[in-house]
Structure formats: structure tokens, C-alpha cells
Amino acid sequence: MFEQTFKNIDDILYKDAGADSELDYIEQTSWVLFLRYLEHLESEKADEASLRGKEYSYILDEEYRWPNWAMPKTADGKLDHHKTLTGPDLVRFVDYKLFPYLAEFKQKSIDNPRSIEYKIGEIFSELSNKVKSGYNLREIIEMLDGLPFGRSKDKHELSHLYETKIKNMGNAGRNGGQYYTPRPLIRAMIEVVDPKIGEKIYDAACGSAGFLCEAYEYMYQRMENTTTNFKKLQEETFYGKEKKNLAYISLG
Numbered sequence: 001m002f003e004q005t006f007k008n009i010d011d012i013l014y015k016d017a018g019a020d021s022e023l024d025y026i027e028q029t030s031w032v033l034f035l036r037y038l039e040h041l042e043s044e045k046a047d048e049a050s051l052r053g054k055e056y057s058y059i060l061d062e063e064y065r066w067p068n069w070a071m072p073k074t075a076d077g078k079l080d081h082h083k084t085l086t087g088p089d090l091v092r093f094v095d096y097k098l099f100p101y102l103a104e105f106k107q108k109s110i111d112n113p114r115s116i117e118y119k120i121g122e123i124f125s126e127l128s129n130k131v132k133s134g135y136n137l138r139e140i141i142e143m144l145d146g147l148p149f150g151r152s153k154d155k156h157e158l159s160h161l162y163e164t165k166i167k168n169m170g171n172a173g174r175n176g177g178q179y180y181t182p183r184p185l186i187r188a189m190i191e192v193v194d195p196k197i198g199e200k201i202y203d204a205a206c207g208s209a210g211f212l213c214e215a216y217e218y219m220y221q222r223m224e225n226t227t228t229n230f231k232k233l234q235e236e237t238f239y240g241k242e243k244k245n246l247a248y249i250s251l252g
Contacts, residue, residue, distance in 0.1 A: 002161050005143050012139055018132035026165060028130055032137075033144050034123065039066035040149045059117060064101055069093060071145045079142070090134035099124055114235065163208065181207075186214045197223045197232060206240030 009029050013019040019028055042058055042065075049056035062068060072083040085093055106121025131137045147158075195201055195215055203211050216238065223229045 002147060002157050005147060006161060006165075009140050009143060012136050013131070016131055016133050016136045018130035022165075024130055026162070027127070029140070029144075030162075031123070031127055031129070032140055033147075035066055035070070036144050036147070037149055038120075059120070061101075064098060066145075069098065070141050084138075085134070086138040087134040090137055091129070091132070094129045094137070099127070099129060163210070181210055183210065183214065186211055187218075190215050190218050195219055197229050197237075199237070200239065201237055202239040202241075204241050206242050209240060212238045212240055 006029065010022075010025050013025045013028060019025055038059075042056075042060075046056035046058070058065065067073065069085065072080045074080045102120055102124035104121065105117045106125050109115050109118035109121060112118055129137075131140070190211075195218065197219060201212065201215050203209070206212060216233065219233060219237070223233065
């Protein structure tokens with residue numbers, strides 16, 4: 001399902017005046033996908049809060065949440081064409097309202113760089129919307145809205161497809177391969193280093209974070225399963241830096 005959707009989106013972007021290369025295709029698909037996934041994540045947290053009798057405070061203001069700007073729907077779950085932005089109206093909203101609003105999160109959360117708010121600001125302060133046709137962008141939004149995110153299997157498939165696309169670009173001699181290191185090589189290096197809980201891991205050119213993800217799996221499988229160790233692994237172990245803006249989206 002993911003693979004066919006991405007192929008269809010690539011076909012749309014190929015015809016758009018603003019997307020010039022396959023790297024652009026990945027970048028532009030990814031920022032839309034990121035916001036779709038953020039809405040899914042927030043909806044899950046809101047449901048969990050409701051079950052506990054609490055009210056969830058959404059990260060994004062109402063106007064900028066996915067169901068309001070991207071996919072407003074009627075009571076029966078169908079797209080509400082009276083409220084749906086498309087064409088030039090959609091591009092103007094994304095370029096002059098949505099992106100500046102999301103980029104502001106970086107400064108608002110400057111004292112808490114581990115927060116999701118800071119990550120949102122970091123991503124969108126480094127990106128711009130390159131899809132010139134609002135009609136093309138509308139098609140992309142509707143395709144990505146239908147993708148499932150609920151199961152870990154779905155997330156793994158999505159991650160695998162992204163990495164495969166980067167690898168194939170490198171094999172074809174295009175510069176997307178700079179973000180990709182073969183997983184067997186990564187795992188061999190990690191086994192030699194043999195990182196332990198309590199140590200810190202830093203990747204100064206982390207790309208799409210393959211080394212950090214594999215190191216996490218290696219350490220998680222071998223650690224003593226306690227709340228303290230899990231918190232340390234999650235919050236105090238992994239650090240990375242990357243100067244290319246495409247990688248920000250995959251890290252986010």
C-alpha cells in the first residue's frame with residue numbers, strides 16, 4: 001500500500017514545476033507525511049487522555065491541525081468540499097501561514113530541544129514547499145490521508161521503503177545515497193563497539209539516523225529491562241547532527 005502510494009505521488013511530482021529531482025520527491029512527500037503522522041499521534045494521545053478522564057492539549061492550534069487545513073470532513077467521513085483548500089488557495093496557505101507557523105516552534109521551544117515542539121520547528125525552519133500546483137498538492141494530501149499508521153508493521157514498512165529509495169538513488173549514481181550506509185555494515189560496526197547502557201552515542205553526520213536506530217535496537221535487546229534503563233536509553237543516550245535539510249524530516 002505504501003509503495004504504490006509513493007509511486008503515484010512521484011508521478012504527480014514529476015509533472016509539477018517545482019520538484020526537479022527525486023530528492024525533491026522524497027522531501028516534499030515527507031513533510032506532508034510528517035504532518036499526517038503527527039495528527040495520528042496526537043489523536044492517539046487524545047484518546048488515551050479521554051480514557052483517563054483528562055483533556056489532551058494539542059500541540060498545534062486548531063487552524064493548523066490536519067483535519068482542518070488538509071482534510072476537513074463531513075459528519076459521514078467524506079471530504080467537505082465547501083471547506084477544502086485547493087489550487088492557489090492551498091499553496092498560499094501552506095507557504096504564508098502553515099510553514100511560518102510551524103517554523104516558530106523552534107524559537108518557542110529553544111530551552112527544550114528534546115521536545116516534539118522543538119523538532120517540529122527545526123524541521124520546518126529548514127524546509128520550503130516546492131509543490132507549485134495546489135491541485136497536485138491536494139492529490140498528494142488525499143493519497144497520504146488514506147495510509148494506515150496504527151500498527152508497528154506499518155511504521156516498519158514505511159521506514160524500509162524510505163531507506164530503500166535512498167539506497168537505490170545512491171546505486172544509480174545520484175546523491176541520495178549519501179544518506180545511506182548498508183545495514184549489515186552498520187550492525188558489524190556496532191557489534192565491535194558493543195555500546196552499553198550509561199554510555200552516550202553521537203553521530204556527527206547522522207543522515208537518516210541508521211546508525212542511531214541500529215544502536216538503539218542493539219542496546220535495547222541486551223539491557224536489563226527496568227524503567228530507569230529504558231528512560232536512559234530513550235532520553236540520555238543518542239545524539240546526532242546533520243546539516244542537510246532532507247534528513248531532518250526522516251529524523252522527525
